[in-house]
Amino acid sequence: MRGVAIVEDHQLLAETLVATLQERGVEAEAVELCEPADLLAALLERRPRLVMLDLDLGGFGDSTWLIEPLTSEGIRVLVVTGSSNRLRIATALEQGAIGYQLKSAGFDALVSRVQQATTSDGVLDPTERTQMLHELSVARIERARQLEPFGRLTDRERLTLQALAQGRTVHEIARDWQLSEATVRTHVRSVLAKLKAPSQLAAVSIAMRSGWLDSAAQVINNATPEPARRATDVFAG
Numbered sequence: 507m508r509g510v511a512i513v514e515d516h517q518l519l520a521e522t523l524v525a526t527l528q529e530r531g532v533e534a535e536a537v538e539l540c541e542p543a544d545l546l547a548a549l550l551e552r553r554p555r556l557v558m559l560d561l562d563l564g565g566f567g568d569s570t571w572l573i574e575p576l577t578s579e580g581i582r583v584l585v586v587t588g589s590s591n592r593l594r595i596a597t598a599l600e601q602g603a604i605g606y607q608l609k610s611a612g613f614d615a616l617v618s619r620v621q622q623a624t625t626s627d628g629v630l631d632p633t634e635r636t637q638m639l640h641e642l643s644v645a646r647i648e649r650a651r652q653l654e655p656f657g658r659l660t661d662r663e664r665l666t667l668q669a670l671a672q673g674r675t676v677h678e679i680a681r682d683w684q685l686s687e688a689t690v691r692t693h694v695r696s697v698l699a700k701l702k703a704p705s706q707l708a709a710v711s712i713a714m715r716s717g718w719l720d721s722a723a724q725v726i727n728n729a730t731p732e733p734a735r736r737a738t739d740v741f742a743g
Contacts, residue, residue, distance in 0.1 A: 556584060583604065653721075682729060
Protein backbone atom coordinates (compact mmCIF):
# COMPACT_ATOMS: atom_id res chain seq x y z
CA MET A 507 0.00 0.00 0.00
CA ARG A 508 1.10 3.62 -0.47
CA GLY A 509 -1.43 5.23 1.81
CA VAL A 510 -1.51 5.51 5.59
CA ALA A 511 -0.87 2.69 8.03
CA ILE A 512 -2.45 3.34 11.43
CA VAL A 513 -0.56 1.85 14.39
CA GLU A 514 -2.75 2.52 17.41
CA ASP A 515 -3.61 0.38 20.42
CA HIS A 516 -7.12 1.82 20.79
CA GLN A 517 -9.01 -0.21 18.20
CA LEU A 518 -12.07 2.05 18.04
CA LEU A 519 -9.91 5.11 17.40
CA ALA A 520 -7.93 3.27 14.73
CA GLU A 521 -11.06 2.08 12.94
CA THR A 522 -12.70 5.51 13.11
CA LEU A 523 -9.55 7.13 11.73
CA VAL A 524 -9.44 4.68 8.85
CA ALA A 525 -13.11 5.27 7.97
CA THR A 526 -12.77 9.06 8.19
CA LEU A 527 -9.59 9.18 6.10
CA GLN A 528 -11.10 6.94 3.46
CA GLU A 529 -14.16 9.20 3.28
CA ARG A 530 -11.76 12.05 2.54
CA GLY A 531 -10.05 10.12 -0.23
CA VAL A 532 -7.00 8.95 1.74
CA GLU A 533 -6.14 5.27 1.50
CA ALA A 534 -5.75 4.00 5.06
CA GLU A 535 -5.45 0.73 6.95
CA ALA A 536 -5.24 -0.17 10.63
CA VAL A 537 -2.32 -2.52 11.29
CA GLU A 538 -2.98 -5.24 13.84
CA LEU A 539 -0.68 -4.99 16.82
CA CYS A 540 1.67 -7.89 17.45
CA GLU A 541 5.14 -8.52 18.80
CA PRO A 542 7.50 -5.63 17.98
CA ALA A 543 9.66 -7.48 15.46
CA ASP A 544 6.60 -8.83 13.67
CA LEU A 545 4.99 -5.39 13.64
CA LEU A 546 8.06 -3.87 12.02
CA ALA A 547 8.14 -6.65 9.43
CA ALA A 548 4.46 -6.10 8.64
CA LEU A 549 4.97 -2.37 8.13
CA LEU A 550 8.03 -2.88 5.94
CA GLU A 551 6.09 -5.38 3.85
CA ARG A 552 3.21 -2.93 3.34
CA ARG A 553 5.56 0.01 2.68
CA PRO A 554 2.94 2.72 3.28
CA ARG A 555 3.69 6.31 2.40
CA LEU A 556 2.98 7.27 5.99
CA VAL A 557 2.78 5.47 9.32
CA MET A 558 0.69 7.16 11.99
CA LEU A 559 2.42 5.75 15.04
CA ASP A 560 1.08 5.96 18.59
CA LEU A 561 4.06 6.30 20.91
CA ASP A 562 2.31 4.23 23.59
CA LEU A 563 1.12 0.84 22.34
CA GLY A 564 -0.37 -0.43 25.58
CA GLY A 565 0.98 -3.86 26.43
CA PHE A 566 3.46 -3.65 23.56
CA GLY A 567 5.17 -0.67 25.18
CA ASP A 568 6.96 2.35 23.77
CA SER A 569 7.10 2.43 19.99
CA THR A 570 9.87 5.01 19.55
CA TRP A 571 12.36 2.33 18.51
CA LEU A 572 10.27 1.61 15.38
CA ILE A 573 10.81 5.07 13.92
CA GLU A 574 14.40 4.83 12.70
CA PRO A 575 14.02 1.43 10.95
CA LEU A 576 10.94 2.76 9.15
CA THR A 577 12.36 6.13 8.13
CA SER A 578 15.61 4.54 6.96
CA GLU A 579 13.47 2.63 4.44
CA GLY A 580 11.88 5.83 3.17
CA ILE A 581 8.63 5.45 5.15
CA ARG A 582 7.41 8.68 6.70
CA VAL A 583 6.32 8.55 10.35
CA LEU A 584 3.91 10.86 12.15
CA VAL A 585 3.88 10.19 15.87
CA VAL A 586 0.73 10.56 17.95
CA THR A 587 0.76 10.70 21.71
CA GLY A 588 -1.30 11.40 24.77
CA SER A 589 1.82 12.65 26.54
CA SER A 590 2.88 16.29 26.50
CA ASN A 591 6.47 15.41 27.44
CA ARG A 592 8.41 17.51 24.93
CA LEU A 593 11.67 15.65 25.46
CA ARG A 594 10.03 12.33 24.67
CA ILE A 595 8.46 13.79 21.55
CA ALA A 596 11.78 15.38 20.59
CA THR A 597 13.42 11.96 20.82
CA ALA A 598 10.88 10.67 18.30
CA LEU A 599 11.64 13.60 16.00
CA GLU A 600 15.35 12.92 16.37
CA GLN A 601 14.74 9.33 15.27
CA GLY A 602 13.26 10.66 12.04
CA ALA A 603 9.56 11.32 12.62
CA ILE A 604 8.33 14.16 10.39
CA GLY A 605 6.14 15.60 13.13
CA TYR A 606 3.77 14.86 15.97
CA GLN A 607 0.19 15.33 17.08
CA LEU A 608 -1.18 15.44 20.62
CA LYS A 609 -4.31 13.39 21.17
CA SER A 610 -5.57 16.06 23.54
CA ALA A 611 -6.11 18.35 20.54
CA GLY A 612 -9.07 16.21 19.50
CA PHE A 613 -10.09 13.86 16.72
CA ASP A 614 -10.60 16.49 14.00
CA ALA A 615 -7.14 17.93 14.60
CA LEU A 616 -5.67 14.43 14.38
CA VAL A 617 -7.37 13.74 11.06
CA SER A 618 -6.23 17.10 9.66
CA ARG A 619 -2.69 16.42 10.81
CA VAL A 620 -2.59 13.04 9.12
CA GLN A 621 -3.92 14.59 5.90
CA GLN A 622 -1.27 17.30 6.12
CA ALA A 623 1.42 14.66 6.58
CA THR A 624 0.26 12.76 3.49
CA THR A 625 0.51 15.84 1.27
CA SER A 626 3.80 17.19 2.60
CA ASP A 627 7.19 16.03 1.40
CA GLY A 628 9.19 17.65 4.19
CA VAL A 629 9.04 17.79 7.95
CA LEU A 630 6.13 19.48 9.70
CA ASP A 631 6.61 22.64 11.75
CA PRO A 632 10.38 22.97 11.12
CA THR A 633 10.83 25.90 13.53
CA GLU A 634 9.25 24.08 16.46
CA ARG A 635 11.15 20.94 15.51
CA THR A 636 14.46 22.81 15.74
CA GLN A 637 13.47 24.23 19.14
CA MET A 638 12.48 20.84 20.52
CA LEU A 639 15.68 19.19 19.32
CA HIS A 640 17.62 22.01 20.98
CA GLU A 641 15.74 21.39 24.23
CA LEU A 642 16.62 17.71 23.98
CA SER A 643 20.30 18.52 23.49
CA VAL A 644 20.32 20.88 26.47
CA ALA A 645 18.54 18.30 28.64
CA ARG A 646 21.09 15.64 27.73
CA ILE A 647 23.98 17.94 28.59
CA GLU A 648 22.37 18.72 31.95
CA ARG A 649 21.72 15.06 32.67
CA ALA A 650 25.31 14.18 31.82
CA ARG A 651 26.44 16.92 34.22
CA GLN A 652 24.23 15.53 36.99
CA LEU A 653 25.41 11.96 36.46
CA GLU A 654 29.11 12.77 36.08
CA PRO A 655 29.95 12.45 39.80
CA PHE A 656 28.38 8.98 39.91
CA GLY A 657 30.75 7.88 37.16
CA ARG A 658 33.62 8.43 39.59
CA LEU A 659 32.21 5.97 42.10
CA THR A 660 33.82 2.56 42.32
CA ASP A 661 31.73 -0.62 42.23
CA ARG A 662 31.99 -0.82 46.00
CA GLU A 663 30.86 2.77 46.44
CA ARG A 664 27.93 2.37 44.08
CA LEU A 665 26.74 -0.66 46.03
CA THR A 666 27.14 1.26 49.26
CA LEU A 667 25.06 4.17 47.95
CA GLN A 668 22.34 1.82 46.74
CA ALA A 669 22.25 0.16 50.16
CA LEU A 670 21.95 3.53 51.88
CA ALA A 671 19.09 4.42 49.53
CA GLN A 672 17.34 1.25 50.66
CA GLY A 673 17.45 2.59 54.20
CA ARG A 674 20.13 0.23 55.46
CA THR A 675 22.48 1.40 58.19
CA VAL A 676 26.24 1.07 58.20
CA HIS A 677 25.89 -1.66 60.83
CA GLU A 678 23.44 -3.62 58.65
CA ILE A 679 25.60 -3.25 55.54
CA ALA A 680 28.70 -4.42 57.41
CA ARG A 681 26.82 -7.40 58.85
CA ASP A 682 25.25 -8.45 55.55
CA TRP A 683 28.44 -8.04 53.55
CA GLN A 684 30.67 -9.51 56.27
CA LEU A 685 32.82 -6.40 56.52
CA SER A 686 33.93 -4.25 59.38
CA GLU A 687 31.91 -1.13 60.06
CA ALA A 688 35.09 0.88 59.65
CA THR A 689 35.46 -0.39 56.07
CA VAL A 690 31.86 0.48 55.22
CA ARG A 691 32.25 3.94 56.79
CA THR A 692 35.30 4.49 54.58
CA HIS A 693 33.20 3.78 51.49
CA VAL A 694 30.42 6.05 52.78
CA ARG A 695 32.90 8.91 53.30
CA SER A 696 34.23 8.41 49.78
CA VAL A 697 30.69 8.53 48.36
CA LEU A 698 29.94 11.74 50.23
CA ALA A 699 33.19 13.34 49.06
CA LYS A 700 32.66 12.47 45.39
CA LEU A 701 29.05 13.64 45.43
CA LYS A 702 29.91 16.69 47.54
CA ALA A 703 27.15 15.69 49.93
CA PRO A 704 27.21 16.75 53.58
CA SER A 705 25.39 13.65 54.82
CA GLN A 706 24.17 10.20 53.85
CA LEU A 707 20.64 11.57 53.47
CA ALA A 708 21.88 14.29 51.15
CA ALA A 709 23.78 11.73 49.04
CA VAL A 710 20.64 9.62 48.65
CA SER A 711 18.64 12.74 47.76
CA ILE A 712 21.15 13.69 45.06
CA ALA A 713 21.02 10.15 43.65
CA MET A 714 17.23 10.23 43.55
CA ARG A 715 16.94 13.70 41.96
CA SER A 716 19.47 12.87 39.25
CA GLY A 717 17.71 9.64 38.31
CA TRP A 718 20.87 7.66 39.03
CA LEU A 719 19.08 5.28 41.37
CA ASP A 720 16.54 4.39 38.67
CA SER A 721 19.34 3.84 36.15
CA ALA A 722 21.26 1.66 38.57
CA ALA A 723 18.16 -0.41 39.33
CA GLN A 724 17.52 -0.90 35.62
CA VAL A 725 21.07 -2.19 35.11
CA ILE A 726 20.56 -4.70 37.90
CA ASN A 727 17.17 -5.82 36.60
CA ASN A 728 18.50 -6.29 33.07
CA ALA A 729 21.63 -8.12 34.17
CA THR A 730 21.96 -11.83 33.52
CA PRO A 731 21.14 -13.76 36.69
CA GLU A 732 23.76 -16.45 36.29
CA PRO A 733 25.71 -16.30 38.40
CA ALA A 734 24.24 -13.45 40.42
CA ARG A 735 26.96 -11.03 41.45
CA ARG A 736 26.83 -10.58 45.20
CA ALA A 737 28.01 -7.52 47.03
CA THR A 738 30.52 -9.69 48.84
CA ASP A 739 31.98 -10.71 45.46
CA VAL A 740 32.64 -7.07 44.64
CA PHE A 741 34.18 -6.34 48.01
CA ALA A 742 36.39 -9.39 47.74
CA GLY A 743 38.03 -8.07 44.57
